[in-house]
């Protein structure tokens with residue numbers, strides 16, 4: 001049974017520790033899945049870390065050719081086993097220091113290897129969740145190889161076509177010994193998720209608890225079709241002009257100009273005229289900002305996209321908050337991510353309520369989100385891997401469209417400025433300025 005305890009921030013956490021053991025032939029997206037899961041969990045403040053056996057193997061064999069991976073190559077076999085042992089030893093050490101979800105990123109392609117890992121984990125009371133990625137689409141595999149493998153450190157400085165061919169041969173060597181998780185045979189007792197053809201078909205077996213089911217649900221929603229996510233704050237509002245936070249104000253005249261210009265800015269950024277789905281919050285300033293977008297764009301309002309609730313401080317300026325609630329003002333500057341406004345929310349709270357938004361974003365294709373400063377910071381932090389100490393201080397200028405394009409191991413960013421002046425709503429630590437400027441270069 002899972003025990004529920006409180007961590008040092010008073011947040012209720014399960015006492016469960018899980019090792020996600022990746023399974024699959026090379027170029028099946030294991031590292032992609034591992035780094036997505038790690039980011040998602042870290043964003044939710046769950047201690048998660050990936051241990052990539054290939055990185056350990058590179059210490060002894062930095063640029064091996066396909067022969068190194070042949071089953072009948074004893075030197076290769078010995079070095080690969082040593083790399084797996086070193087990765088597992090480091091992971092166990094990390095679990096002992098408070099790690100919650102460790103991800104073992106390796107092929108783990110035989111039953112013997114999986115039982116070896118399982119025995120070590122079971123001895124230390126750590127649950128095992130196998131995640132197998134199966135895919136026989138030769139075109140997709142070759143695309144994956146060209147996308148990420150030819151630029152891997154294994155092939156640094158080598159001809160990309162030769163590298164691709166060698167990697168294909170490496171896969172052939174693994175294919176000779178590869179055993180898929182044996183659902184109907186002697187692996188039927190394992191806890192696993194099998195993702196077939198990038199989630200077209202999914203098999204789930206013996207999921208035990210809430211944390212496992214969250215990881216499984218997240219992984220089931222991933223896809224790799226090309227797409228982008230556009231983020232924009234609402235146009236400048238009358239509250240922005242006054243330097244007041246919260247509220248449900250309408251747009252200033254310059255905010256209205258931004259709303260009118262947004263369709264052109266979006267069209268320029270999207271390029272090929274494909275339709276987007278637009279998500280706004282339920283507050284008037286985001287709905288007004290999105291109202292001139294083409295009628296062919298589906299629009300949806302999400303309560304979860306409403307601005308961080310500033311509780312008793314709603315409608316105040318920063319100077320007003322400092323005058324009335326000086327201790328709160330100082331406490332927020334001290335730890336902006338965790339500080340919760342009296343009767344309101346913290347950034348941490350906002351992240352929790354944004355989880356369904358992230359889940360839906362992962363399932364979706366092209367989406368434009370028109371939302372608020374704090375909410376945008378949280379969504380941006382998820383895609384761009386920004387840490388919690390920094391993301392609440394990030395500068396997100398008004399009247400700017402941000403385009404994020406997820407790639408295999410990261411996210412590309414482009415910014416499109418409307419060139420319509422607006423006040424700055426960015427505030428530095430300790431400041432009560434109504435409109436602070438200049439903003440430090442690092443935040444621009």
Ligand SMILES: Nc1ncnc2c1ncn2[C@@H]1O[C@H](COP(=O)(O)OP(=O)(O)OP(=O)(O)O)[C@@H](O)[C@H]1O
Pocket residue numbers: 024025026027028029030031032033054106107133134135140143144147148195197198199224408
């Ligand atoms: N479920 C999936 N099935 C097939 N390909 C996927 C899947 N998920 C992601 N990909 C694609 O896989 C590529 C990344 O491959 P990745 O490096 O993750 O493979 P790997 O299985 O970790 O290989 P290796 O065993 O060599 O480390 C990306 O191009 C990504 O789009």
